[in-house]
Amino acid sequence: MSGPRLAVIGAGAAGLSAAIWAARSGLSGESIVLLDSRQRIGAKILISGGTRCNVTNRSVRPSDYSGGPRHFVKHVLEAFPPARTRAFFAEIGVELVLEPTGKYFPTTHKAATVLEALRREVDRLGIRLETGRRILTARRLGEAWVLEDAGGAHLRAERIVLCTGGLSLPETGSDGTGLRIARDLGHTLIATTPALTPLTTQDACWKTLAGLTLEAALSLYLRGRKAHEVSGSMLFTHEGFSGPAPMDLSRHYLRAAGDQAAEVRARFLPGLDESVLIEGLRAGRDHEGLRTVRHFLTERFGLALQLSELLCRRAGLERDERLKDLTTDHRKALVRQILDCPLGVDGTLGYRKAEVTAGGVDLAEVRASTLESRIAAGLHFAGEVLDVDGRIGGFNFQWAWSSGHVAGRACAEALS
Numbered sequence: 001m002s003g004p005r006l007a008v009i010g011a012g013a014a015g016l017s018a019a020i021w022a023a024r025s026g027l028s029g030e031s032i033v034l035l036d037s038r039q040r041i042g043a044k045i046l047i048s049g050g051t052r053c054n055v056t057n058r059s060v061r062p063s064d065y066s067g068g069p070r071h072f073v074k075h076v077l078e079a080f081p082p083a084r085t086r087a088f089f090a091e092i093g094v095e096l097v098l099e100p101t102g103k104y105f106p107t108t109h110k111a112a113t114v115l116e117a118l119r120r121e122v123d124r125l126g127i128r129l130e131t132g133r134r135i136l137t138a139r140r141l142g143e144a145w146v147l148e149d150a151g152g153a154h155l156r157a158e159r160i161v162l163c164t165g166g167l168s169l170p171e172t173g174s175d176g177t178g179l180r181i182a183r184d185l186g187h188t189l190i191a192t193t194p195a196l197t198p199l200t201t202q203d204a205c206w207k208t209l210a211g212l213t214l215e216a217a218l219s220l221y222l223r224g225r226k227a228h229e230v231s232g233s234m235l236f237t238h239e240g241f242s243g244p245a246p247m248d249l250s251r252h253y254l255r256a257a258g259d260q261a262a263e264v265r266a267r268f269l270p271g272l273d274e275s276v277l278i279e280g281l282r283a284g285r286d287h288e289g290l291r292t293v294r295h296f297l298t299e300r301f302g303l304a305l306q307l308s309e310l311l312c313r314r315a316g317l318e319r320d321e322r323l324k325d326l327t328t329d330h331r332k333a334l335v336r337q338i339l340d341c342p343l344g345v346d347g348t349l350g351y352r353k354a355e356v357t358a359g360g361v362d363l364a365e366v367r368a369s370t371l372e373s374r375i376a377a378g379l380h381f382a383g384e385v386l387d388v389d390g391r392i393g394g395f396n397f398q399w400a401w402s403s404g405h406v407a408g409r410a411c412a413e414a415l416s
């Protein structure tokens with residue numbers, strides 16, 4: 001058998017997409033090798049979306065991503081948008097269902113359905129999959145690339161696509177080797193931090209709510225000014241705060257880590273105007289003065305009773321304080337607790353629990369139309385190794401499918 005012309009390093013979502021689209025764009029499957037350090041590929045696909053794999057989203061915009069410039073992200077997403085992702089998965093036998101949140105999942109609700117279909121497509125196209133091959137270096141030798149794996153074996157290819165992921169959940173195979181390879185080849189790395197990871201607090205009061213889920217808006221304040229706001233559901237845990245809203249905010253919190261005064265505050269009734277809350281408490285005092293404040297907040301505004309009790313306590317109220325006894329100062333303190341509550345966030349659970357990595361290969365050194373390096377000819381990138389990270393909701397896989405498509409197709413065209 002002749003040697004490969006294209007080597008795709010990393011068989012996660014981006015690498016699978018790159019190899020498949022290189023073959024679907026005219027490169028023969030046998031001239032493509034897909035390499036992965038792990039014996040069993042697709043670990044992140046299998047654990048994603050609570051093992052249901054949130055494949056994409058109904059609406060995917062560049063503003064759903066952070067990292068490099070929006071126009072770059074837009075270019076890549078437009079080349080392979082969610083509608084094409086859905087059509088592709090239908091072609092390979094994965095039916096998707098849209099949930100009210102805008103997320104698409106396989107109708108089987110099993111991530112394995114997605115991985116198995118991608119594996120079948122790799123086989124159908126005749127792509128060579130070599131597992132247990134951890135690439136340590138890549139260097140240019142004349143017109144070819146020479147890869148060296150951890151066993152000292154060499155492999156030559158005319159083009160390579162680096163799809164080695166970021167640093168999150170290193171046990172899934174993304175251990176940072178790919179980022180080091182990019183740096184050794186002269187690429188600038190934008191500093192990496194965990195993203196989509198739970199927030200932590202030492203403030204013991206929140207632990208009493210462990211297990212409670214609610215909708216909230218979370219804001220990050222830097223030096224007293226609001227720098228970011230996210231909304232969505234949040235889950236109280238024994239360590240702090242998890243769920244979409246805290247996890248979406250984590251990358252912003254971590255990237256402001258140098259700022260000692262970074263503070264996360266919660267708005268527990270996100271759609272409610274402050275004046276409506278104040279007026280409601282006043283009207284309650286005038287007409288239902290004997291009711292306890294904690295029950296009133298639950299019945300009138302739908303605040304979970306456990307949270308209502310905690311916020312009353314934090315505002316300095318007696319447990320059974322009645323509306324008629326609420327002083328102006330206590331009312332103000334209570335409104336602050338409900339609408340602008342400092343959570344005492346002091347960190348995150350880091351890469352250990354991060355769904356993605358923020359930072360990575362600087363997009364300024366990569367061409368948006370082909371995802372080819374501007375520094376080293378014949379080197380392409382796709383997926384999380386690049387400086388792009390999405391919020392929760394299928395955006396990160398969409399980035400992997402789209403960027404894999406762009407890089408794979410570009411390689412096929414260049415090699416035709």
Ligand SMILES: Cc1cc2nc3c(=O)[nH]c(=O)nc-3n(C[C@H](O)[C@H](O)[C@H](O)COP(=O)(O)OP(=O)(O)OC[C@H]3O[C@@H](n4cnc5c(N)ncnc54)[C@H](O)[C@@H]3O)c2cc1C
Nearest residue numbers: 010012013014037048049054135165173383384394396397
């Ligand atoms: C718990 C969890 C849940 C998630 N849920 C979702 C979700 O529902 N929807 C969503 O959109 N996103 C989700 N994500 C994010 C998503 O999984 C990633 O964004 C996506 O997998 C990135 O794909 P990738 O191919 O770029 O990197 P990876 O999936 O990390 O794949 C990189 C591959 O490269 C291999 N590799 C690394 N270094 C080398 C080397 N030196 N040589 C050879 N091979 C190498 C690794 O073994 C790995 O197989 C989730 C992530 C986690 C951790």
